[in-house]
Amino acid sequence: MDFFSNFFMDFVKQLQSPTLSFLIGGMALAALGSQLEIPEAICKIIIFMLLAKIGLTGGMAIRNSNLTEMVLPVVFAALLGILIVFIARYTLGRMPRVKTVDAIATGGLFGAVSGSTMAAALTLLEEQKIQFEAWAGALYPFMDIPALVTAIVIANIYLNRQQLKEMAYAEPLSKVAVTAGDDSRTRRAYPGRSTRAVLPRVKIWPIVQESLQGPALSAMLLGLALGVFARPESVYQNFYDPLFRGLLSILMLVMGMEAWSRVGELRKVAQWYVVYSVVAPFVHGLIAFGLGLFAHYTTGFSLGGVVVLAVIAASSSDISGPPTLRAGIPSANPSAYIGASTAIGTPVAIGLCIPFFLGLAQTFGAN
């Protein structure tokens, strides 16, 4: 009972924090049909600033820390990224009216990491004065890339298999979920498509390359490299660090507005996406929390670090993930996976999962 009352008090307190209140404010504005617009260019520069700052923090921390401590959390992060995709493939993918490719893409997006969610978690940890390894933010790419690669690879393996089956039945363009839209129409419009040979084998390196070239990861890796090899302390203290929270609040506002405007899109796809995007962040986060605790007791990974691991597992990518998946699994329906992630997954991760895992960590810390 103590846990629940603690958790509830924490939860209310965190709703009042700038991060969460701006998120909720954004949703309210969008719900009321406000005309407020934050220019896209500003969002891009904010994302750059936030991730560069996280990268710089991590880089400067790595410079004076013992790298062997990082091994176990990094391995866990990568494992989680891969595992989450398979969870989606075999739970969400089995539900009625859910196409398997859409489920795999959704899993990929939920396995990938949201830079803004992670930034929110790091801010809350600092506000609550919970210690965490400064390099914890550097776990991001180790979960993000494996998740996206796994999703694209297993989706393409699945599609290839479907196509082989289709060809074996000698009746091309039977009712296979792969092709979108009206078959007879598409056949007339694109004659080459129905006789198309088996899809080429998926190459892994281009996917990795594309995620590394994405705006979020490149900003973060740049920060990381500068933190390790250069001396960015002065610009960090005068510019990146003080602006971080203010910019984060603007980004949260935008994400709240975006979430609300995407809810309508989600209504057009199966309801199972709603169930999945509410439950999955907690399941993923709890698995990560368990693994993190293991690292806590064996290698002394801090409880704050455990929270970061849990939150990045609970988060779903909203900046760099969608374009990568769209290009890698073009036949998956973007309304399904982007709707599930942006409209529900991200608000759940930021608004519910962060306070939840913070509370959980505080309970463990008190014992």
Place this chain on the structure above:
Amino acid sequence: MAKPAKKLVIITEKILLKKIAQIIEESGASGYTVLETGGKGSRNVRSSGQPSVSDTKANVKFEVLTPDRDLAEKIADQIGMQFFLDFAGMIYLCDAEVLYGQSFCGPEGC
């Protein structure tokens, strides 16, 4: 004098920008113009006006001048077959008359 030509217009998702530009370049067309756009179609309203944290929803419009219908159709077929089952897009063709444009008409003018 005006030189008759075809104007090929391709409206599609911004995410395809580089791939389509590559197809047009490889086809031998002398150049193209790209505009950022938004609008409404069978796949619903896309881009414009919404706050956005990712680029997947923005549209682009390509305009390509080709000397004849064959080249325009070649480009259109390649793009249609490769992308338009999975991505939103449409392609149409107009008659055009080029008045000025050295790369198109050659050094002696149109």
